[in-house]
């Protein structure tokens with residue numbers, strides 16, 4: 001009887017590796033993670049269509065349009081001041097969360113918590129100063145960004161709505177700065193807030209009511225601290241994030257950055 005000889009070449013280790021890569025890249029799990037246009041997809045080619053997909057399918061990149069005007073990506077045009085304002089906001093959020101682990105908004109504890117943070121907590125002094133300087137820098141960056149937008153006449157149609165959103169963002173930035181100022185509960189903070197709320201008491205018609213709401217009582221005290229703490233760490237950041245989202249969305253809808261001059 002004739003012997004059957006299998007003359008098919010045996011797969012090498014390289015072939016087996018290629019088969020495995022093909023199987024993984026062809027799987028539903030893989031293609032659900034790496035969307036069309038990703039270089040990790042099977043058969044990726046560097047085409048204009050795939051380049052567009054890279055932008056459209058990335059959670060971060062899709063904030064940018066697929067095509068941008070040449071002048072808009074020049075750092076010298078925007079000075080990246082809007083981006084810097086946003087970066088500082090992120091920095092303040094991260095450092096702020098760190099500070100929240102060591103701070104209690106109670107009149108008897110607040111000042112001591114800050115003092116302990118500076119002396120006994122690892123990196124406490126550094127993070128507190130990053131938060132403080134970041135806050136000052138954000139006010140400066142937002143103001144300079146507004147000046148840049150004004151200089152380029154970007155407040156004119158079709159961007160007038162975004163200018164108004166910007167004014168709201170500036171107000172919220174200042175309010176965040178001011179509410180944070182009270183939290184160390186030192187003499188500087190106490191008297192700054194006393195003066196600020198006293199001034200708000202002169203608001204026409206319902207001045208006293210505004211003052212009462214802000215102080216959480218007739219005069220500055222533990223209730224004021226709790227109220228301003230909630231405003232500072234929760235309420236105002238929540239509102240500013242919503243307005244930032246509208247602001248960025250409008251930049252896209254208004255046809256990207258204005259100009260060139």
Ligand code: HEM
Nearest residue numbers: 078082083085086146149154162163166167169170257258
């Ligand atoms: C938290 C504060 C703010 C953030 C994070 C922010 C962020 C940005 C970013 C990232 C851009 C894209 C261009 C660029 O970087 O310059 C932009 C554009 C713009 N922003 Fe702001 N912004 C803020 C406050 C303001 C303020 C206070 C105003 C004006 C009152 C304003 C008005 C505008 C306008 C009109 C544009 C379009 C500019 C153009 O087309 O040239 N923004 N903003």
